[in-house]
Amino acid sequence: MPVDLELSPKQKRAAGERCCEPVVYPDVQREEALRMAEVAKALGDPIRLQLVDVLRKHAGKVCVCELVPLFDISQPTLSHHLGKLRAAGIVDSERKGLWAYYYVIPDALKELSAWLS
Amino acid sequence: MPVDLELSPKQKRAAGERCCEPVVYPDVQREEALRMAEVAKALGDPIRLQLVDVLRKHAGKVCVCELVPLFDISQPTLSHHLGKLRAAGIVDSERKGLWAYYYVIPDALKELSAWLS
DNA sequence: TAAGTAGATTGATGCCCGTCGATTTGGAGC
């Protein structure tokens, strides 16, 4: 007497039976995904993405006072965005007197970039 | 008599004077930034990032019932994440009877990937 | 020392997000 005639659909599923082909697993593990998602989230705002674009293409370091007039947002909001980018490990800053210079941390986007391509 | 002795600091700034070197502009324009930020935002969640990872590496199409047991979230939450990825133009789905098969849209990540590298 | 300035912080507001349980939708099969 065949065993699986005694199994309910729920029991079948509990026993590992699937609706279709064998299950596939993500190559990217949780910690890796957490790191990359954090970077992606920080880039998930058009202003922050443009900020990174400016900072990346400017070889030297860029003063905040240069960034403010580029975007139609207030100075505190820009500061907030720069803080988010710093918290995500994408940029860092250096103060010289009154001015703050921001720059993209080398290889900060490397892992995400590699995964995407 | 030098003109800028008559200008207050505020007037100087209003006239375009800067604290430092000439201003740099983002190469990425607003619409481009909006599109890429939308994709990045969708990838800004570890579960969604792993979902895309699974879907990308599975050549064929993957059934939702295969995805549910991979993550420690409820079925409605997984459905919500898939909906977000679809809204961002990253994945699409095809229904066959009871089951729904999801797949990554070719070139959906191309623009962001190119910008990142 | 006092005034001016660049940038960060605070507090408030309105909106969106991730999550869940419960329900709904629509196809499969008896």
Added chain:
DNA sequence: GCTCCAAATCGACGGGCATCAATCTACTTA
């Protein structure tokens, strides 16, 4: 018809986000 099932949608909750005006913090300069 009716039941069972996969997947989507709904409604609610708690938390985080983008934004601003106002304030604070250091530093510079007169």
